Amino acid sequence: MSDGMGGWRPCRFGAALEPAGEVEQEARPSPDVTVCFAVVKGQRPEWAVQKLTEIGVDRIVPLVTARSVVRWPVGGESGHLDRLRRVAREAAMQSRRTWLPVVADVAAFATVAAEAGASLAHPAGGPASLAHPTVMIGPEGGWDEDELHTGLPGVRLGAHVLRTETAALLAGALLCALRDPVEAPDS
Numbered sequence: 001m002s003d004g005m006g007g008w009r010p011c012r013f014g015a016a017l018e019p020a021g022e023v024e025q026e027a028r029p030s031p032d033v034t035v036c037f038a039v040v041k042g043q044r045p046e047w048a049v050q051k052l053t054e055i056g057v058d059r060i061v062p063l064v065t066a067r068s069v070v071r072w073p074v075g076g077e078s079g080h081l082d083r084l085r086r087v088a089r090e091a092a093m094q095s096r097r098t099w100l101p102v103v104a105d106v107a108a109f110a111t112v113a114a115e116a117g118a119s120l121a122h123p124a125g126g127p128a129s130l131a132h133p134t135v136m137i138g139p140e141g142g143w144d145e146d147e148l149h150t151g152l153p154g155v156r157l158g159a160h161v162l163r164t165e166t167a168a169l170l171a172g173a174l175l176c177a178l179r180d181p182v183e184a185p186d187s
Contacts, residue, residue, distance in 0.1 A: 026098040029058065031133045033175040036061035036112050037168040038139035039070045039080075048165040049084045053091035053101050056180060057172040060088065061104040061112060063136060066144040072106045081105065112136055113150050120147070121167050125154025128174035135171040137164055 012018050035052055039045060039062045052060050062084070064074055072080050085103045092100050112118055112134070119125070119132035120143060128135070135155050138147070140163060157170045 028099055029056065029179060031117075031130055031179065032058040033172060033179060034059040034061060034117075034134040035137065035168050035172045035175075036063045036107065036134065037137040037164050038063050038065045038068050039072050039106065040140070040164045041070055044163070044165045045080070045084060046087050048168045049087045049103060050091045051165075051169050052172045053088045053097065054095040055169070055173050056097070056176040057101055058099065059102045059104060059134075060084070062106045063109060063112060064106060065109045065139050066147060067139045067141040069139065069141075074106050074108050078106070109136070109147055113147075113152055119153045119155045120150075121157050121171055122148070122154035123156060123161075125156040128155050128157075128171065128178065130175065130178050133175055133179075135175065137167045137171060140164055 033056070035057050037045075037048055037060075045062065049060055062072060062081070064071060072078060081103065088101050088103050091097075113136070115134055117132050118134045118136060121135055121137045122143070132153055132155065136152075155171065157167050157174070162170065
């Protein structure tokens with residue numbers, strides 16, 4: 001059982017969950033990995049939040065860009081955000097995460113672009129790097145010219161054009177793998 005802020009305690013099933021050890025505290029991963037993705041139609045945002053949570057992304061930001069087709073209200077609370085936060089909480093429980101990711105309010109492109117460490121997913125970009133632990137994923141129509149010319153570094157996510165939610169997952173996986181390398185077991 002976890003409190004979502006790094007604290008956890010082993011439990012066992014009985015008539016209810018029963019404590020089976022002392023409370024432990026897990027350090028917060030550093031740096032925070034943030035994936036911002038343009039809001040898309042249907043249940044794809046929920047899928048993206050679920051998978052980003054499972055792989056260890058710390059902050060997830062629904063994004064409105066110049067070419068976004070779906071437009072959720074910027075900065076305000078909505079039923080969409082309530083649902084995404086519930087999906088993140090459930091995915092964190094399923095994957096036994098001790099740190100619950102933040103599902104931020106919907107943000108405008110310019111707001112996220114002004115953050116330190118931000119980068120744009122773009123085919124002409126360089127490899128993912130923890131020097132830029134925030135990756136912005138554009139809409140399926142791509143970035144507009146003004147967004148491309150903000151001076152943000154680009155991050156290349158492979159040779160193929162990806163759907164928004166697939167690109168978000170790939171960006172999160174690359175950054176989390178750089179931050180939390182998997183160690184080979186002792187032989």
